[in-house]
Amino acid sequence: MAQTHIDALYQRLILDHYRNPRNKAALARHSVEASRCNPVCGDEVTVQLVVEEGRIARAAFTGHGCSISQAAASMMTDVVRGLDAAEALRMAERFQAMMTAPGLPAPGPEDPLGDLRALQGVSRFPVRVPCAMLAFEALRDALAGVGGTPCPPVH
Amino acid sequence: MPATRTLDPAAVRADFPILSEPVGGQPLVYLDNAASAQKPERVIRAVDHYYRHQHANVHRGIHELGRRATEAYEDARARVAAFIGADPDEVVWTRGTTEAINLVAGAWGIDSLDEGDEILLTTMEHHSNIVPWQLVAARTGARLRYLEMDDEECLRLDMLDEVLTDRTRLLAVTHVSNALGTVNPLAALIEAAHAAGALVLVDGAQAVPHMQIDVHALGADFYALSGHKMFGPTGIGVLWARRELLEEMPPYHGGGEMIRVVRRESSTWADVPHKFEAGTPNIAGAVGLAAACDYLTEIGMDAVQAYEHEVVRYAYECLSAMEGVRVYGPRDPANRAGVVAFTMDEAHPHDISTVLDSRGIAIRAGHHCAQLVMEHCGVAATARASFAFYNTREEVDRLVQAVEAVRRIFA
């Protein structure tokens, strides 16, 4: 039982995003950015968005932390490209709903969550849900025009 | 003194009800003892018995139950004092180590420190032995200095001459590091600090569960401990201090219990240790902690130390032999107690912890309330297996197999 949950948690797609993150870069030019820190574990994600004509033309992230927080950031930055702010926030809602309702039927291949669907297994591990949400929290802050709450500097 | 005893792990495990409770359908391997240890039947029963048969407020009522509660409470103080080699009137009940240190900071620190005075800490400290001193420094103008660690995460005694000055008023140092397991050379540290005219506060939270403590023999000025890490209840702990210091120090909290006479403008204080114990205390906690001390005395701290030493050494050897695993802290097992902290090349500590948890193994991942240790090690977090005398070599084997499984997932 627990073992199948672990396999569902650490799917190949998640590990692939963790090892080979997409859109992991600090952009020289961006419209908005925000950072989020999980103070419990020190995981950190900074999201930068290039917004053109009301749509997210490019999303990128930097950060460090566990496989779940980093894979989620990689997947999220892929999925929100081309969306306007309202659509991106709905995506965050949709993802959060999946995280907080374990046992829902798996989203189908057509689901707009795209690769993020692979993170459904996290919902079985409530202590890890904040890891998965970190990038979306930063996205929400960036879209709201607030800088988020980065980890304080070490010194 | 009883002759050195040996510890029978199967027998002591049977004393801890939770250890036979399956977790997620698997036998529990509890390796998060540094965060909080489990409770033997003896402690659970003592608390139960107290509430069923002895409870009333202490030091107040003339009635029979008040007498029983007061007797149980003061008897607990005497037994805990005996366990650490102290006199009962040097033992102040606190909520735990954190409150004990805050008591010294608030009562002694605020009262005695001035601008330019120095408080010497170490980069190995738990946040509870750093932040109270930062608060005191901000209020008094005292300055914080730090003794650093070397590349085996041991304190750099060679730096003492530099950081211990004629302005140093206090050295506050942990006996055993909760993040690393490093056992500090207290005798040398205390001698050097005293020679410089400084007092010494020892954070004993991670030492008391693993070795015999005799506060008088140790020769420090303050010693702080937490009941819940030594198999007693949560919410109870001890500040031990030399009697003269307790007598000189002003009170910490004001209220009932700690006064002799209250007048409109001022009051006089109760004798030590009651002067520092305002309000209705955690009576059941004290009773439970005394039961834990009795239990440990019966098993024998010499037996506990000898047994644990082998299990921790085995864990250290197994984990440090694994490819892609880095273990922190001293290589010499003589300088390590209770903890093996590690990171893996591919897997983040939280991922390690999740995989281990799915196999019934409880460890802690994170900064362990020791961010200066993380900074020294150059990591944001570590995975920490922390042991008690009820852990076994077989459990270490299961830990190692689980770490192998992490490797298979992430490599």
Ligand SMILES: Cc1ncc(COP(=O)(O)O)c(C=O)c1O
């Ligand atoms: C070395 C050390 N000091 C202090 C503390 C704080 O103890 P408590 O939370 O019981 O007050 C801990 C507990 O985590 C510790 O390990």
